[in-house]
Amino acid sequence: MSTGTTKLDVVVSDVVPANELVTRFHFRRRDGQLLPTFSGGAHVVVEMRDGERTRLNPYSLMGSPLDTREYTISVRRDDVGRGGSLFMHSNVRPGMEMVISYPVNLFSLDLRARKHLMLAGGIGITPFMAQTAQLAAQGGNFELHYTCRTASLGTYADVLRERYDRRVRLYHDDRDERIELDRLLSSQPLGTHLYVCGPSGMIGWVCDRAAALGWPTETVHFEHFAAPQPGAPFDVTLAVSGKMIRVDEQQSLLEAIEAAGVDPPYLCRGGVCGQCETNVVAHDGKFIHNDHWLSEEEHRSCKKIMPCVSRFEGRSLVLER
């Protein structure tokens, strides 16, 4: 059907540095109306017009879902990434007009849970900002464990402690504080759901331990956006539209397809939602699959690729687009 979600015309209402790496951006609707209601865990895709390039990056909404006068996101500066976070940090100023998507939630709370156990690592704290606000307003039962490198990089740790006091536990890497995961996972009441958002190593660790300790998979939820990785340029033939394109070093395959005027569907642009799944018609080379959507078997089959995060190395690639 149609590409992506409905768009929202917004203006940047504030830009606030949270610490040396993270900056918070506030958006309001240009027409002065309220923004759409959303649920904790939702993200929006922010369109960045950077000269000739358009970048589309997903960021979790971190404000309270009860207040839709503005949306807020927090962006961690990534000096070796493809430039989206640098663009946000260097170019986005209050008063700037931008376009963002409607909210999409791929990390929603399971409202059946009798208790929500949340584990955050670093900038992975952002979806929990919204989820805790939502739960607190409904008298929900939650507990948040938040690991960060240092106290000064513990973005919003102070806010969370002030709001929720002992329901928030902090762990600092520089003080060798570490979540006692096995003890934590073994001592939860029946009906607890587990949520984890952070670096992929942390997500893997938590999911593995939860499985080993007998947590049913339906009770373990994780947000696993892979940012598209830069890589060597490669050429692609789009069989349906009859176009030849080049994917630059700093560009994702999906972005290159879009730049050629072809609009595949997308939602997350992070390899999890499955919308941009694309069939491979022919190939001579090696796939670099970075998504969490296709199965390992599908990765090995070389018949499908998720162009939002995955790349290719080799002589030729023909896609059904």
Add this chain to the structure above:
Amino acid sequence: MGITFRKETFRDDFTFKNSPEHIRRFPFPFHEDSYMYAVNIEPHVLGPKGSVLENLIDVDEHYVAEMQDRALVLAEDPLRCQSLPHMTLAGWDLLELLMEQQALGYPEHFTLTRNGDRWRWTNRPLGIDDTFTFGDVSTLPYGPMEYITRQSQGDFCILDQRDGNLWMDAGMVTTQADWSLDFDIGMNFFEWHAPVPLAHEKGIFVRALKFLTNIQQGKPARRLNWTMTINPRLDTSPENYHKWGPDRATVTPENVGDKVHLRVELQSFWRLPRSNGIVFPIRCYLIKMDELVTQPKWARRLHRVIRDLPEELANYKGLTRYRATLVEWLSKLDDGSPTSAGFGPD
């Protein structure tokens, strides 16, 4: 000018009828002279003025009578309306959606005034004027889903989305084509569709689920489904099968035009913002054969569709008992001339 609501019944003396304008706006579901399942889902966007798609939530001349019939069903069988404990938030989402859409489409009949969490809802056709606190169940006479669906045409299923599946965890179902909320409550998408023939083999439900779990806020979708009903009875539930099942044996060549009704469901799918659930309104439209055949194109096409319908589908839709009688009756209105493309009458 507003809608003139009909006084009519969907039981006992069956006085339900469509006005000539409502016959022309009937959502005839066949775009060609044959029918087979397909994933016939499209964006739920506004359609032409004077059609059932003029507003995204349609209110028509049967509104008041349908709400009275719903109240009768609920009085006899409260289990037609159920909401599992985790679905209350989704109920508020639905209340907001239906109040907003009805007030937007029919300002002469419905008004919603919001002042922060304090909301005032005026429903003039049903004589309701309530002020309540959004999010506080103690300020409404029913739970939020039951409150608003006692005032909205069509059945409503609220589906919780989790584990890559959809779960039938709440609903108001009183105008259904032979399925039971009380039986399906808590089931997932594959479980509640298990009885449907042919479609599983075609992989239709796998694709449909993938589509539905990706429905986005602000981008509802819709599809049409159909069956046939003897007498204009809204409540053709399994619970009341003993009341309507035997009707199917009463069709004769003389009464086909009056008794046999095409029953079309306009099904739409909406992402709910706070709960991240999906609401699935199933809006039922009825038209008797005498009314339908006033449009010659529809008469010709319906004849061909029913005549050529695969046996399994005819059985599943419960047509077997009277199919031959109906086809014979319709055949007299089919001169074999071609029908134009598309759904609408010529």
